[in-house]
Amino acid sequence: MKLLASKNSPFARKVRVAFAEKKIEYTLVEQDPWEPGNIVSDHSPLGKVPVLVLEDGTTLFDSRVIVEYIDLVSPVSRLIPEPTRQRILVKRWEALGDGLLDAAIGARMEARRPKRQQNPANIERQLGRMRAAVETMARDLGDRTWCNGEAYSLADIATGVALAYLDFRHPEFAWRDSAPNLARLLQKLSQRPSFENTQPE
Numbered sequence: 001m002k003l004l005a006s007k008n009s010p011f012a013r014k015v016r017v018a019f020a021e022k023k024i025e026y027t028l029v030e031q032d033p034w035e036p037g038n039i040v041s042d043h044s045p046l047g048k049v050p051v052l053v054l055e056d057g058t059t060l061f062d063s064r065v066i067v068e069y070i071d072l073v074s075p076v077s078r079l080i081p082e083p084t085r086q087r088i089l090v091k092r093w094e095a096l097g098d099g100l101l102d103a104a105i106g107a108r109m110e111a112r113r114p115k116r117q118q119n120p121a122n123i124e125r126q127l128g129r130m131r132a133a134v135e136t137m138a139r140d141l142g143d144r145t146w147c148n149g150e151a152y153s154l155a156d157i158a159t160g161v162a163l164a165y166l167d168f169r170h171p172e173f174a175w176r177d178s179a180p181n182l183a184r185l186l187q188k189l190s191q192r193p194s195f196e197n198t199q200p201e
Ligand SMILES: N[C@@H](CCC(=O)N[C@@H](CS)C(=O)NCC(=O)O)C(=O)O
Pocket: 008, 009, 010, 011, 012, 033, 034, 047, 048, 049, 050, 062, 063, 064, 098
């Protein structure tokens, strides 16, 4: 299996953490979808990373589909629980983490445009989403050990990857001040080899 991914993509990181937790071997093919000459569009009509290319040539995207596939092909360390309600709540956490990332990336893209072309209202809209997402994560985590209660799951991976991305690309966004429980969660997650070995560069 080949994973087309850039080391700084948080969506790709979610998949790489999942691979590590599941102890599944794969080949990382580093691709930057913004670089001219990249081959991502040859494998996905959406031109975004991550894309997983299976042995028979089937291509899987996006990160949510890939993670679900990885979890289903090996019973080792289930990341998405089977009971319907638990499963849906874990997927909800994933949607929240991914949504936080979409907003964080959107804010960054807007801020990187030449000053005169920037739309400050769009930046504020994305920042508002980021604040609301962190607030919801903190409230839903409460004083539990893991996002989905007692067991580590994809919910923690998606949440940890999204919060770590805020540190990486939005260091000024002081999310820890209002969410010490999330700060403790990220601290704990960062000590896992799966997170340690997939840090952005
Ligand atoms: N929903 C997608 C999002 C993937 C995504 O946005 N990837 C970014 C890198 S972090 C990308 O490839 N962007 C290239 C582009 O927008 O052209 C997923 O979960 O995989």
